[in-house]
Amino acid sequence: MLLLLGASVASWAFIFERSRAxxxxxxxxxxxxxxxxxxxDLNRFYQELAARQSxxxxxxxxxxxxxxxxxxxxNVSTPAEAVMEGASRAMxxxxxxxxDRLESRLPFLATTGSISPYIGLFGTVWGIMNSFIALGGQQQATLSMVAPGIAEAxxxxxMGLFAAIPAVIAYNxxxxxxxxxxxxxxxxxEEFSSILHRQALSSGAEAADSAHPPRSAQSTV
Structure with missing residues (x-):
């Protein structure tokens, strides 16, 4: 019962913590x-966010x-596909x-919801077993002799259900x-990748234009 009480208290603490998070x-x-x-502007927005501590x-x-x-x-020689692959991988x-951060504490809730009823059932069986063992050593059986043990069971x-039900509901x-x-x-x-991909293609086109001037400019030179 102490184990179930501790699991219930920890579950409620994690439930409130995860709810706020x-x-x-x-x-x-x-x-x-x-x-x-x-x-x-994305550059200014990035600088604003990067200035935060976390x-x-x-x-x-x-x-x-x-x-x-x-x-x-x-690196202007990097193709647009390689630029996008690196950005997508980082994201x-x-x-x-x-x-992973958002899912922290959830495994504990899942475990509590799964095993608490069985721990409570084990306590029930153990309590009833002790009551009947004590009853077997008596000459005369009365309800008052077995009632405390059965009540504890x-x-x-x-307590097992009290610990399991909130944990299962919260986990789901x-x-x-x-x-x-x-x-x-x-x-x-995906949407941000599309925006970056358009920028990467436009940058690649500008770099190609600067590297290969118009035919008229080449003939003039």
Missing amino acids: LNFARSEMKKFEDKFWSGV LEGMASVFCAGFKEFVRSRK RVSMSREI LIATA RFSHQVEKLENSYGNFM
């Missing part, structure tokens, strides 16, 4: 999307991709880290929220 992640994602799609969520994905894009584009790594079952809810955030991050990554 996921609410904050959704709020920050909405703020970022509103600012990003408002037409802000980045989370969609802002982290954006900064990772844009930083790699700018670094790769400095995927950043998104994976963010999802039923309490163990109730948080998993769904993390999945929605992951889909939003993935959609943003």
Whole structure:
């Protein structure tokens, strides 16, 4: 019962902590999307975000991709496909880290929800077994002799369910929220990749034009 009580207390602590973290992640994602799609200059937006001490969520994905894009584009000989591959890889790594961070504590909730009923059931069986063992050594059986043990056994079952039910509900809810955030991050990554790809192609075209002047200019020279 002490084990179940500890698991229940830890589960509720993690439930409140994850609820705040996921609410904050959704709020920050909405703020970022509103600012990003408002037409802000990407270089200035990146500098603003990079000045922060820590980045989370969609802002982290954006900064990772844009930083790699700018670094790769400095080499004018790098083809657009290679520039985009590096930026996409950086964004995927950043998104994976963010999802891992959002999913922290969820394995504990899943484990608590899975094993707590069995621990409670084990306590129930153990309590009833002890009650019947004690009853077997008595000449006269009365209800008052077995009632305390059976009551403790039923309490163990109730505690197992009390620890498991909130953990299962919270795990399913948080998993769904993390999945929605992951889909939003993935959609943003695809849309941002399209923007970077257009910039990479335009930069490549400008570099090609500067490297190969018009035919008239060549004849003049």
